[in-house]
Amino acid sequence: MGGAVQAEEGVDPRLATVVVTGNKASEAEQARAELDKVAGSVRVIDNKEVERGRAQNAEDVLAYQPGVFAQATSGTGANKISIRGSGLNTFYQGYVMGIKFLYDGMPISGPGGTQEDMLNMAAVDYTEVLYGANAFAHTALSLGGAINFVTHTGYTSPGARVRLDVGSFGYRKQELSYGGVSGDSDYFVAVLHNERDGFQDDTPNRGKDFIANFGHAFSPKLDTRLIVRYREEKLLNGSTLTKEQIEHDPTHNRLLSDRRKNGTTLISSKTTYTFDDDSKLEVGLGYNNYPLHNGWRYAATAQDWHSTDLNTVIRYLRTGDRLFGLPSDTTLTFSDTRLIDGDVTGYRQSDWVKVRHTDYTGSRDTVFALGNELQLDDQYWLSTGLSLINIDRTARIQYSITPNTSTFPDNVSYNDWHVAPRIGLRYQLSPEVQLFGNVSRSIDPPVTWQHGSTANPYLRPLDPQKGTTVEFGVRGSAGIFDGSLAIYRSWITDELLTVVISPATPTSDAVTANANASDTIHQGIEAGLDTRLWESSRGDSIVLRQAYTFNDFYYRNDDEFGDNELPSLPRHYYQAELQYRHSQGFYAGISVRSASSYYVDYANTLKAPSYTIWGAKVGYDDPGERWSVYLDARNLTDENYVTAANTAYDLKGVDSPNFYAGDGFGVYAGVSYRFE
Numbered sequence: 001m002g003g004a005v006q007a008e009e010g011v012d013p014r015l016a017t018v019v020v021t022g023n024k025a026s027e028a029e030q031a032r033a034e035l036d037k038v039a040g041s042v043r044v045i046d047n048k049e050v051e052r053g054r055a056q057n058a059e060d061v062l063a064y065q066p067g068v069f070a071q072a073t074s075g076t077g078a079n080k081i082s083i084r085g086s087g088l089n090t091f092y093q094g095y096v097m098g099i100k101f102l103y104d105g106m107p108i109s110g111p112g113g114t115q116e117d118m119l120n121m122a123a124v125d126y127t128e129v130l131y132g133a134n135a136f137a138h139t140a141l142s143l144g145g146a147i148n149f150v151t152h153t154g155y156t157s158p159g160a161r162v163r164l165d166v167g168s169f170g171y172r173k174q175e176l177s178y179g180g181v182s183g184d185s186d187y188f189v190a191v192l193h194n195e196r197d198g199f200q201d202d203t204p205n206r207g208k209d210f211i212a213n214f215g216h217a218f219s220p221k222l223d224t225r226l227i228v229r230y231r232e233e234k235l236l237n238g239s240t241l242t243k244e245q246i247e248h249d250p251t252h253n254r255l256l257s258d259r260r261k262n263g264t265t266l267i268s269s270k271t272t273y274t275f276d277d278d279s280k281l282e283v284g285l286g287y288n289n290y291p292l293h294n295g296w297r298y299a300a301t302a303q304d305w306h307s308t309d310l311n312t313v314i315r316y317l318r319t320g321d322r323l324f325g326l327p328s329d330t331t332l333t334f335s336d337t338r339l340i341d342g343d344v345t346g347y348r349q350s351d352w353v354k355v356r357h358t359d360y361t362g363s364r365d366t367v368f369a370l371g372n373e374l375q376l377d378d379q380y381w382l383s384t385g386l387s388l389i390n391i392d393r394t395a396r397i398q399y400s401i402t403p404n405t406s407t408f409p410d411n412v413s414y415n416d417w418h419v420a421p422r423i424g425l426r427y428q429l430s431p432e433v434q435l436f437g438n439v440s441r442s443i444d445p446p447v448t449w450q451h452g453s454t455a456n457p458y459l460r461p462l463d464p465q466k467g468t469t470v471e472f473g474v475r476g477s478a479g480i481f482d483g484s485l486a487i488y489r490s491w492i493t494d495e496l497l498t499v500v501i502s503p504a505t506p507t508s509d510a511v512t513a514n515a516n517a518s519d520t521i522h523q524g525i526e527a528g529l530d531t532r533l534w535e536s537s538r539g540d541s542i543v544l545r546q547a548y549t550f551n552d553f554y555y556r557n558d559d560e561f562g563d564n565e566l567p568s569l570p571r572h573y574y575q576a577e578l579q580y581r582h583s584q585g586f587y588a589g590i591s592v593r594s595a596s597s598y599y600v601d602y603a604n605t606l607k608a609p610s611y612t613i614w615g616a617k618v619g620y621d622d623p624g625e626r627w628s629v630y631l632d633a634r635n636l637t638d639e640n641y642v643t644a645a646n647t648a649y650d651l652k653g654v655d656s657p658n659f660y661a662g663d664g665f666g667v668y669a670g671v672s673y674r675f676e
Contacts, residue, residue, distance in 0.1 A: 027156050028126035037373070039383045039424030039436045040134035040471055041067065041486040041526060045127040052587065053617050053632040054167065054668040056194075058119050062147075063593075064575050065129055066547040067486070067526035071643045073660040074203050074238035079119060080644040082569060083131055084488065085522040085553045086144025086444075089498050089568035089647035097496070098444055098465075100140035102148040104227055106268040106286040107138075110309040110337040111363035111393065113447040115290035117233045117261050123177060123190040123211040125152045131526075132469055132488070133422045133440030136385050139313075139335040139367040141420050141443045143467055143490065143522070151213050151227055154179040154186030160675040167632075167668030170197025170204070188213040198238065199663045201253040205235030221274045229266040235259055240503055240646060242655045243609065250640045250661040256298040264290040268311070278320040286311030301346045301355060303454050308341040327375040338364040339448065346454030356457065357399040360448035366390040371422075383424040383438070391416045391445040391464060400457040408458035412451050418443045418464065433476035442467040446496055450514040463516050467492040473526075483529035490522040497566075499602065500646040503657045518558045520566060525550040539583035549573040564604045567647045570595040585623050591615040600658055603650035608659060611641035627673040638665040 025033070028046040035042040043065050050061050058079040062070035069082045079096070082088050087097025095116055100109045108118055121127070128148040130138070135146035157179045165173040177190035192209040210230040217223040239254040268286040275281070292305035314334045321328045342360040347353065371385040397410040404410050424438030444465035452459040473486035494516040501513055527548045534542040551573070553566040565571075572595070579589030594612040599605075614637060619630030643662035651658075 027150070031126060031128060031150070035128065035130070036434065036475070037381070037426070038130070038134050038137075039381070039426045040438045041131040041473055041484065041488075042134055043129040043528075045129065047121075047124050047126055051163075051630075051670075051672070052619055052621070052628075053630055054165065054171075054634070054670070055121070056171070056173070058121070061121050061124075061127060062129070064528070064545055064547045064577065066484070066528040066549050067131060067524070068129060069549070069551075069569055069573060071662075073644055074198065074200065074205070074235070079116070081119075081147075083129075083144035084490065084524065085551060085566070085569060086142060087496075088553065088566060097447070098142050099144035100135065100138060100142055100146040102138060102146060103229065103266060104151050104225075104268065105138065105148060105270065106227075106266075106284050106313065107311055107335075107337055108266060108288055110288065110307075110311070111339045111365055111445070111448050112307045112309070112342050112360060113449065115261075115264050115288070115292075115307075117207070117231055117264055117290075118229065118266065120194070120207070120209070120231070121149055122175075122192050122209040122229075122231070123152050123157075123188070123213075124149045125156045126150050131486070132471065132490075133385075133420075133438065133442060136369065136371055136387070136422055136440075137331070137333075139333055139369050139387065141367065141387055141389055141441075143442045143444055143465070143469075143492070151211065151229075152177070152179065152188050152190070153213055153215060153225075154181045154188050157188055161672060162675075163670060163672035165668065165670035168666030169199045169663065170195065171666075171668060172196070173670075184217040186215045198236070199666075200238035200251050200661060202256055203236050203238045203253060205233070207231060207233040207235075222272070224269065224271040226269045227267070229264075231261070231264045233259075233261045233264075238661065240657045241659055241661055242657050243642070243659055244655055245657070246642060246659055246661045247640050250664065254657055258295060258297045258299070260293040260296055262291055262293070264288075270313075277318075279316065279318040282313070282315040282317070284311070284313035284315075286313075295349070298349075300349055301454055302349050302352075304345045304347070306341060306343055307339065307360075310336075310338045310340050312336045323372070323374055329373040331369075331371045333369040333371075334367070335369075336364065336366045338362075342448060344449065344453050353401070354399065355401045356397065356454045358453055358459075359396045359398050360394060362392065362394040363448050364390075364392045365445060366392075379428045381426040383422070383426070385422040387420040387422075389418050389420060389443055389445075391418070391443075393446070393448065393451070395448055395451040395459050397452070397457065397459060402457045404457040406456075406458045408456075408460055410458055412459045412461055416464065418466070429474075430476070432478060433474065435474050437472040438470075440469050440471075442469060442490070444496060446514070450496065450498075455512070460514060462496065462514060463494045465492065465494050465496045465516070467495075467522075480532040481529060482531075483527070485528075486526045488522075488524060488526075492520045492522060495520045497602075498647060499649045500658060501649065503646065517555070519556040520554065521556055522553045524552055536583075540581065542578070542580050544576065544578050546576045547574070561602055561604075564602060565599055567599040567601055567604075568645060570598045570608075570610075572596040579617075585621040585628075586619075587621070588618040589616070591617070598645075600645045601648040601651040603652070605653040606648075606651040606655070608642045608645045611639055611662075613637070613639050613641060613662070625674065626676075627671070629671045630669065632668045632670075634666045634668070635662070635664055640664070 032044040059072040140146035163175040179188035215225040237257040288309040294303040369387040420441040422440040446462040469490040471488040475484035577591040646658040
């Protein structure tokens, strides 16, 4: 109130009490404030915003995030996800490369890759997107950085809640959760079931999840949390088509491709001990088991995968120190992801004869990271970091029905150390505006199966992908505007690229090859802007939300392809939503998503077509936070478009079945209710 509190006559003014009330910041808002301390691009996505429409897959969750390309294929959890061109063409029914994925700070990405069925983001409170080396805190050294999904707790989702969703193409989703707090403990449990008949013919998918999150504070200094995730999934994927087929009959399914997971299990715990001298120790342990039966009904060669990871993360954080007489915070982290049991066995579908068995057990990624945040003065902060990564890869073909007559080996084993430094600077231009810049090194190890699985009787030696990235940007708010802008350039050596030599047919599996490329460049612009176009005195508003990404990825004087563009991602990608919100909970809006054309082969002879699709949404959120309802219409003009594509070597301009069809016009509706 701008001055001293006047005490009543005869009352000691030291006893006067002023009570200040206000809304406590949500967990997502607190995470956003913490990530604003990173000298680089970061984003926080509140799942409450996502659930104001269809929340089916990563395409829905990661929408409107500049620099992030996330597109679903077959309308399932299979999504092509790329940040700054990470793993831009390492694509197999949604398998994601070049990004480290985590749940609650514990990795689900390991030496064998990422279990993509867990990318349905079930029971997530908010999502952190950390671009490139800005994911240093999670010891993520990949070009794309990290995406961390944070599970609901008894504090963020109290009471019983039920949510039901239905929609086009047989979409159905049911969710039941219950959370609460009891003394020094909190708990949250959820069960989910999802179904979809599919846009393309014969593409049903079914899945069910169980999530449990338990926390307990033993004392003000010691607390722990245990999280369990379990998912079963069975689906038929939509096949790739030619451009002509997508234009005239996008629901056609050229061939059947199936995948089944009988129970992916993630168990993680995190214990924190806080010392008296402004320091704390975090110890995280994780167990990830993700079996996969690929092609168990229709493929020429059925594949039986087994993968079990053990994860260890130990982090020591110290704040309030002085370095060179300046305020200093230091973090020391050790992380280890170890494939304790991993293999793949191929069976000939016609008679179930074993054709090949490859073992990957023992592969691991171990990182030691030291980071420091030094406050130079009231406006400048210097961030420095140094990571050491030890990459151990073991791949052995232990059985093959056909002999290896190639020049490639049937055994690959190596143990390499790499150094990845980082330096960044933040400048607080004003209380609302921050400038940042950084230089960093990225290291992307090949995942085990990139060396080879069941297609060939040999393995391909591969080197880790290395890159140096420079980034500059600004984030903040001014008047009616709130947004961010980042410009980056990455010099990459040994980029891990995949080529589809021949697409799958009804009688043969797809033939692909992985290799290290010659030198490449990844550079681009990431811009996000929210504009309050109108706001009434009672809180009604009209907001325009925009996200634009410019991708410029190309070879540097390649012997065969010169300076050709790298295929598989649109050069320009734009998303926008114009939404009206009433102070009492009603909202309505229209949206647009537009992508430019892009090449699908390294020789730059054939392009995926550009597209623009429109959407509309209307809904209501009870101000008392008891219930909500939405209606979400997608692809209003029923556009036939390509949502993602394979990458080929040289198509010589000839149309080929390398394109995934996007969903046609669809309407989705949902309702949720929370019981007291």
